[in-house]
Amino acid sequence: MISIFLGPPGSGKGTQAKHFQSARGWPQLSTGDMLRAAIASGAELGVKAKGFMEKGALVPDDLVIALIEKRSQDPDCAQGFILDGFPRTIAQGESLARMLQARGKRIGSVLYFKIDDAELVARLSGRRTCEKCGSVFHVKFSPPKRDGVCDKCQGKLIQRNDDQESVIRNRLSVYHQQTSPLVDFYRTQGLIREIDAALPPAQVQGKLEALLKS
Numbered sequence: 252m253i254s255i256f257l258g259p260p261g262s263g264k265g266t267q268a269k270h271f272q273s274a275r276g277w278p279q280l281s282t283g284d285m286l287r288a289a290i291a292s293g294a295e296l297g298v299k300a301k302g303f304m305e306k307g308a309l310v311p312d313d314l315v316i317a318l319i320e321k322r323s324q325d326p327d328c329a330q331g332f333i334l335d336g337f338p339r340t341i342a343q344g345e346s347l348a349r350m351l352q353a354r355g356k357r358i359g360s361v362l363y364f365k366i367d368d369a370e371l372v373a374r375l376s377g378r379r380t381c382e383k384c385g386s387v388f389h390v391k392f393s394p395p396k397r398d399g400v401c402d403k404c405q406g407k408l409i410q411r412n413d414d415q416e417s418v419i420r421n422r423l424s425v426y427h428q429q430t431s432p433l434v435d436f437y438r439t440q441g442l443i444r445e446i447d448a449a450l451p452p453a454q455v456q457g458k459l460e461a462l463l464k465s
């Protein structure tokens with residue numbers, strides 16, 4: 252089962268993908284998480300990606316395509332995986348199609364997280380991320396038990412640089428220009444399943460369960 256979680260930043264793709272990873276064992280392949288890990292470890296990829304990410308711009312296609320090509324061949328991906336935050340451009344979508352075709356695999360479904368911009372700005376600007384395990388909280392909608400401390404690993408909760416409002420606006424405009432054309436790209440292939448991502452996370456999860464089963 253290969254699924255793509257497609258939608259704007261802050262639409263809940265990552266939270267839901269993490270849930271399915273722990274509940275069902277489907278690996279979450281998040282290019283955003285991989286790039287942040289590369290920055291944190293000082294890897295060359297991180298050095299190349301950092302400037303783009305801080306501005307809310309997309310990292311060049313060849314870098315993220317190489318990441319997914321490699322990670323998706325790990326043994327834990329043999330039965331399938333969830334792509335979270337990839338592809339983000341038509342060129343990435345085309346590369347993915349070629350890569351899967353060469354391996355005799357195909358995409359099962361593309362879950363499209365639909366939500367409007369005003370809701371996203373409110374969500375993202377209150378988002379706090381654990382710098383240790385990557386768990387995501389929200390100052391208003393899902394606060395941690397202790398202020399600034401991760402419930403799961405006691406790591407420190409931080410606001411990602413790219414969750415600041417000016418950067419968020421840029422990320423949204425990048426999404427509308429470069430990523431949203433993928434909705435039609437996959438719609439014409441009959442793969443799009445739409446989710447109302449403005450619903451509370453538990454309801455979104457229920458709808459995803461049903462869609463992923465069918």
Ligand code: AMP
Pocket residue numbers: 260282283284286303304305307308309310311312315335336337338339340343413422
């Ligand atoms: P995310 O955590 O998915 O919101 O990604 C954070 C940032 O990482 C994005 O704003 C981009 O700068 C970069 N990034 C993540 N995935 C991709 C991708 N598929 N293509 C290009 N840039 C990406």
